[in-house]
Amino acid sequence: MTEFGLRLAISLTQIAAVMGIVVITVLLLTLAERKVLGWMQDRMGPMEVGPYGILQPFADAIKLFFKEDIIPAGANKFLFTMAPILCLVPAFIGFAVIPWGPNQTFEVGGVTVRPFIISDINIGILYILAFASLGAYGIILGGWASNSKYSLLGGLRSAAQIISYELNVGLSIVGVLILGGSLSLVSITDAQAGGFWHWYLFALPAPQIFAFVIYVISAVAETNRVPFDLPEAESELVAGFFTEYSGLRFAFFFLAEYANMVLVSCVAAALFLGGWNAPYPGTIMGFIGLPSLAWVENTMWFAVKTYSLLFLFFWLRATLPRLRYDQLMRFGWKVLLPIALGNIVVTAIAVFIYQQMK
C-alpha cells in the first residue's frame, strides 16, 4: 500500500507540475499575443501594468475573477454552468501523454519514476484526438444554453468547423504513425533522435512536409483561431458562443482556447519536429561531459519548438483576414482532405518499398 501511495504522490506531483507549467504558459501567451500583435502593427502593446506591461496577465486574471457572474434570463442554468468546464477539461487532459523530455528513469524508494512522462499509454495520440473532439461539446452546449441567437449560431458554426477539421488533423497524423509504427507519443519521439534529418518532417523515405502544413492549418482551425475564428466572429456574432458569459466562466473558455493552442503545438512538436530531440545528434551537454544535465537541453528544445509554433499562431492572426464560412468548408473538404489522403497513400507505398529494399 505504501508503494501505491508513493506512486500516487509522484503522479500527482507530475500532474501538478505540468498543470502549473501550462497555466503559466497561458498567462505568458495572453501577454505575448498582445505584445507581438502590437509590434507587428507598429504599436507598443500593453504598457501600463508593471514595467513594459509584464504584469498585465495578472491584472486581467484578477479583473475576471472579481467580475459579477451573470446567468442570462431563460438560460439553461445547469448546462450554462457545465459548458465552460466541459470545454476546459478536455483541453488540459491531453497533456497527460505528452513527453516533455528524455525517456530517462530514476528510483525513489523502490519506485521507478520517469520524470518527463506522466503516462506512456500505447494509444497516446488517439487519446489526445479523442479528448480534443470532446472540446466541441463545451462550445456547442455553451452556445445552446445561453438562450441567445448569437451564441447558438456561434456554437453550431464551431461544431461544424471542429468536426470538419478534426478529420484533417487525424488524417495528417497517419503518415507519421506509418513511419513511427506506433501510437505512443513516447516511442514516436524516441524514433526521431539523432539530428533534424531524422525528424518526421524531413525523414526518409517519406518527408511529412505536406502533412505538417495540413496539421498546422487544421490545428489553427480546430482551436478557433484567426483566420478560422468564425465561431466568434465579432462583426457578425458579437462574440459567438461565449457572448453571454462573463467573469470566471468567460475566463474558463479563454483558458481552454489557449490551453488547446499549447496542446496542438506540443503535439506538432512531438510528432513532426522530433519532440525533445535536439536538431543535431546527441546533446551539447553530453559532448562537454555533463550527460546528467542533458535533460535541461532536451526540455529546452521542446519548449523552443512549442513556442515557435505558438508564435506562428500570433503571426497568422496579425497577417490574415477571416475566411468566409463557405470558403472554410470548401477549403477543408476539397483542398486539405484530398492532400491528406494522398499523403497517406504516398507514405504507405514509400515505406513499403523502403522495407522491401532493406
Add this chain to the structure above:
Amino acid sequence: MSQLFFGYFAGMIAITAILVVVFRNPVYSALSLLVMFFHVAGLFITLHAEFLAAVQIIVYAGAILVLYLFVVMILNVTQDDHYHSQWRIAGVVCIPLFIEFMLLLSGGAGALNTGSPSLQSGPHEAITANNTLAIGKTLFSTYLFPFEVASLVLLVAMIGAIVIAKRDIGEHDA
C-alpha cells in the same frame, strides 16, 4: 478491484441508457448518451482494449453525437410532444425483450461454467500483445473480406446521402 470497476461501469451504462429515454429534453438525452459512451469506453479499458475505447470516444462521442446535438438544436424539438406517451408500443416491444432476458438468466448459469476458461485466457493475451497491432492484423488478414464489404456498404451509404442532399439544389438550378 476489476469487479468493482465493472460494477460501476455496467451500472452507469444501465442508468444513463434509461435516462436517454426518460428525459423529456432531447439535449439532456444526448448528454446522458455521451456519459454512457464514456462508460462503455471504460469497460473496454478494463478489458485492455484501449484502441476500441479510443475509437469508441472518437467516433461515437466525438462525431456522431455532435451531429445529433446539431440536428436537435437546429430543429429545436424541445416542445415536440409528438413522440411522448407511446406506452402501447413500448409495452408490445417489452414483452419479447422480457422473455429473452428471462431465458438468458435461466440458461446463463450453465453457459458461464463451460465458457469461462476461454474467456479468461482472452484478456491475458491482450495485455502482452500490442492491442492496436492485433486488431489491425486480424482485420486485414482473417476478416479482410467482411472488412472490405463493410467499407463498401458505408461508401454506398455516403454517396447515397450526398445524392439525396444534393437533389434539391439540382432542381432549383434547373
